[in-house]
Structures are given as C-alpha cells and as structure tokens.
Amino acid sequence: RRLEDSLGVTLFNRNHKKISLTMAGQRLLADVTHAFEQLSHSVSSIQQLAKSNYVTLSASTAFNNYWIMPRLAAFQRFHPQIDLRLQSSDREPDIETENINLAIRRGSGHWPGCDSSLIADEIICPVASPRTMAAAIDLCNLPNLLHQRLIHLEEPIRERPSWKDWFANFDINAPAPQGGLRLNDYALVLQAAMAGEGFAFGWRHLTDPLVEQGLLADRKDWSWATGKGFYIVWSKTQPLSHEVTLVKNWILNETGHRVLLHT
Known part of the structure; x- marks a missing residue:
C-alpha cells in the first residue's frame, strides 16, 4: 500500500x-x-x-602510434591469449570509473589512488626532417633556432612544455616566434616535422627510433631534461590480473626500466 x-x-x-x-x-x-x-x-x-583476457591500455595517440604499434606484432606472437585494447585520448581518463587497466601519463610519478612505474625520463630536443635540418642556416648557435619555422604543440587539456619553456631552460628569454604551425596532438606534430613543416619538440623516448630510421634528424646536444617523466599507471584498489601484469612488465622490459614502484 x-x-x-x-x-x-x-x-x-x-x-x-x-x-x-x-x-x-x-x-x-x-x-x-x-x-x-x-x-x-x-x-x-x-x-x-x-574473467576475460582483455587489457585496456590508455595512452596518447603519439605513444600508441610510435611506441606501441611497432612492438605490437611481437607482443601478440608471445601472448596471443591477451586481447590488448588500445585507447587513445587527448585527456587523462579516470582509471577507476572508466575501466582502464593501465595508462601512460606524464608527471612526477604520483597520482591519487594509483601506483606507477617510470618508463622514460622526459628529455626534449629539437627535431626536423633531415632535409629541413640540413637546410637550416647557422644552427651552430642555439639562439638562431628562433629564426626557424617552429611547430607548436597546443594541447587543450593536458599540460605540456612550450617552446618558450625550452628556450628559457637555455637562458634564452626572447619570446618564441608566434608564427609556425600550431597543432593540438603530438602525433600530428611528428607527422608535420617528418613532412618538412619545421622544427618540433622531440620527446626522445618517441623520436630516437624515428631518427635511427632516417625519418627525423635531431640535435641531441640541445637536450632538455625537464625533471618529469612518463609513467605506466594503474589503480591501487583493483588487483592486477595475470594478463594486466604481463602487459605492464612487457612495457617496462621494452623501455629497459626496472619495476620501480611509485605510490
């Protein structure tokens, strides 16, 4: 009633x-x-x-394209039972509420409710296509890079260093040129650099292999270690399945890092 x-x-x-x-x-x-x-x-x-073998990995488009994809076939040969699901995002999704097993994040290694392990120190140097690098005039002095066409990364949500930050690290406080190409995704930045559109930031954990392949040229002597890093992150409250642990350890082994836990 x-x-x-x-x-x-x-x-x-x-x-x-x-x-x-x-x-x-x-x-x-x-x-x-x-x-x-x-x-x-x-x-x-x-x-x-x-109970399934699904493992969801969230990362930037650039990390998925330039780090995961070249290694994916080998991983699947060794672990055909694991259904690795890649999720690309321009934000940092909530691991707890969005059913994400692992995520790649930039920071200092500490996120509320998460554990993490370092996979790469953040080291940035200028990169460009080999032709653009060879054609650049008078790059014996770093300030002359200000006169080159620069490709700017302007992500709308995630915090990323700018060319102004990079020049300031070398005590060059002149404003970075306002011209040049402006893109909101680092995968597009790398594609533009390889296409000869100008000089871009090279996050070396992603660009070193592209340099080795002759797709990019770089100036490693102008590297900036920011003090931050890229980490693999997972929930503290959800126990890792055997499959998730395999994927996590595979990434750490591929980057050459020991399992160093940050809580």
Missing part, C-alpha cells in the same frame, strides 16, 4: 479471497521484470569481463 500511496494509483484488486493486478500493476510488473533482467545481464557481462 505504501507503493500505491507514493505512486497515487491502485496496483492490486483486493477481493475477500483473491488479489489480482490492475492494469497499472501489470504494467509495473512487466517493467520491473524487464529492468531486473537487464540488471542481471549487465552484472553477468561485468563478471565475464573481469
């Missing part, structure tokens, strides 16, 4: 010896039954997901 009072409708026909559903009661029963069936299906799906 409380439910009827709260809804303002009669759900049951009450006779002396018999109770039956009204039309409203039949409708409510059908909807509630359907809702519980959906809930049961959802719970079963989540339980199956927890």
Whole structure:
C-alpha cells in the first residue's frame, strides 16, 4: 500500500479471497521484470569481463602510434591469449570509473589512488626532417633556432612544455616566434616535422627510433631534461590480473626500466 500511496494509483484488486493486478500493476510488473533482467545481464557481462583476457591500455595517440604499434606484432606472437585494447585520448581518463587497466601519463610519478612505474625520463630536443635540418642556416648557435619555422604543440587539456619553456631552460628569454604551425596532438606534430613543416619538440623516448630510421634528424646536444617523466599507471584498489601484469612488465622490459614502484 505504501507503493500505491507514493505512486497515487491502485496496483492490486483486493477481493475477500483473491488479489489480482490492475492494469497499472501489470504494467509495473512487466517493467520491473524487464529492468531486473537487464540488471542481471549487465552484472553477468561485468563478471565475464573481469574473467576475460582483455587489457585496456590508455595512452596518447603519439605513444600508441610510435611506441606501441611497432612492438605490437611481437607482443601478440608471445601472448596471443591477451586481447590488448588500445585507447587513445587527448585527456587523462579516470582509471577507476572508466575501466582502464593501465595508462601512460606524464608527471612526477604520483597520482591519487594509483601506483606507477617510470618508463622514460622526459628529455626534449629539437627535431626536423633531415632535409629541413640540413637546410637550416647557422644552427651552430642555439639562439638562431628562433629564426626557424617552429611547430607548436597546443594541447587543450593536458599540460605540456612550450617552446618558450625550452628556450628559457637555455637562458634564452626572447619570446618564441608566434608564427609556425600550431597543432593540438603530438602525433600530428611528428607527422608535420617528418613532412618538412619545421622544427618540433622531440620527446626522445618517441623520436630516437624515428631518427635511427632516417625519418627525423635531431640535435641531441640541445637536450632538455625537464625533471618529469612518463609513467605506466594503474589503480591501487583493483588487483592486477595475470594478463594486466604481463602487459605492464612487457612495457617496462621494452623501455629497459626496472619495476620501480611509485605510490
């Protein structure tokens, strides 16, 4: 009767010896039954997901393109049972609420509710296509880079260093040129640099292999170690499955880093 009072409708026909559903009661029963069936299906799906071999890795488009993809075939040969799902994002998704097993993040190694291990120190140097680098005039002095066409990374959400920050590290406080190409994704920045559009930031954990392949040229003598790093991050509260641990250790082994835990 409380439910009827709260809804303002009669759900049951009450006779002396018999109770039956009204039309409203039949409708409510059908909807509630359907809702519980959906809930049961959802719970079963989540339980199956927890028992599955899925591993979701969240990273920037550039990391997925230039670090994961060249190594993915070898990983799948050794671990064909693991369904590695790559998620590219221009933000830092919430690991707990978005069902992400592992994430690659830039920072100092400390995120609330997460553990992390360093995979690469953040070291930045200028990169350009080999032709652009060879054609640049008078690059014997670092300040002359100010006169070159620069490619700027302007991510809308994640904090990233700028050319102004890079020049300031070398005690060059002149404003960076306002011209040049401006892009909001580092994968596009690297593609533009390889296409000869100008000089770009080279995060060396991503650009060193491109230099070795002859796709880019760099100035390692103008490297800036920012004091930050790139980390693999996972939830403190969710125990890692065997498959997630395999993926985590694979990334750490590929980067040559020991399992150094940050909490």
